[in-house]
Amino acid sequence: MTATLFTLTFAVAAPFWALMILLPRWSWTARIISSPLIVLPVVVIYGLLVIPAFGDVLPAVTSPTLEGVRDLLGTSDGAAAGWAHMIAFDLFVGRWAWLDSRERGVPALVMAPVLVLTILLGPLGLAAYLAVRPRWRGARAVEPQQHLG
Template structure:
């Protein structure tokens, strides 16, 4: 069962990524990408994977130790759980990037490859997007963050 859960995790997020990359102007895409609930499918997989291992997971994560973390990630359920968590967070980062790209009116031919890079190597895609965002949005956003205007 662990192998099947590992395999299905990414595919549960493909429709969301597909909308953001191939239908960025759709109102449906905007509505879906605005919801943090898009991360629920991989988080359900994560929950199923860790449900029977909560004491071990807690011990591993509450007092980080490299040897313990290696043992955790070296198990099928541990590696699958890490994968599901990474997939969920990557999708949340990608959805935020999508929304910010729309706000900045970045062209889909720029955002599409950035989102693909984020799927494959999220730290690089995210860092590159942050640099582009900074270059496009230099104005003082202090009041925008507070007032939403």
């Protein structure tokens, strides 16, 4: 079952990544990606992996040590749970970056490699987006300030 859940983790997330990268201007992409619930299937998989092992997981995350985390992730169940954890958060971050980039007017050709980097190496994809993000200010920055008085 663990191997199946491991494989299923990316399979349920991949369509959302494909929409953001390959069909960023399709009207249905915005409708689908606007929901934070797109991460729910991966969260359910994570729960299926972590809840049965909660007694082993809780000590490793409340008082983490390198050895404890290594031992936890060094099992098939632990590696599958770690993978689901990464996929869920990478998808959530990718979703945020995609939505924010649409508001700012960041070109899809700029976002595509950023999103691929987020899929592959989550925090580096986030860093890449945070680096390119200031170049586009979108509608929020050009709205005139209202002054009272």
